[in-house]
Amino acid sequence: MGYIHKSLLDGEEIVYLTRRHKIIFVYPVIWLLLSAILFGIKWVYVFKPEINFALAIFSGIFLAAALIHALVIWIHYLSAEFGITNQRVIVKEGFLKRKTIEVFLTRVESVQVDQSIWGRLLNFGTIIVSGTGGVSDPLSMIRAPLEFKKQVQQRLAGI
Secondary structure, eight states: OOHHHHTOOTTOOEEEEEOBOGGGGHHHHHHHHHHHHHHHHHHHSOOOHHHHHHHHHHHHHHHHHHHHHHHHHHHHHHHOEEEEESSEEEEEEOSSSOEEEEEEGGGEEEEEEEOOHHHHHHTEEEEEEEETTTEEEEEEEEESHHHHHHHHHHHHHHO
16 A cells, blocks of 8 residues: 555545556666676676776676665655645655655646657656646656646646
């Protein structure tokens, strides 16, 4: 049970939940591929022992970077929740340092979506929820941002 489930008010129901897009794992995958390439070069081409040793060291460094980066990204992925209820937009990010945004639907002025070309192709983007009083925080790398915007607008139309 996540933060959004725990913070529901009386009579409040979750309408839509989403997470970050898995594109955030692209850099750990690149590190892993570099490690595999260097390790493969070491075994395919027989170099002098000192070159093979250097390739093994660099391969190990890239592998360690991939694993550490993947762990950090995995924690970011699991600790971020983006939800819409019948009364609020609720966002929770962070594991040790938590950041929450809770805006009542009656206070939402606009929902903006920013997508790059890759974001359009792979269905991820940044959402900016603007509330009365100038409250607006960008929520980056969100999965299906247009669906998130649509869900907020449908709730706003029903108010």
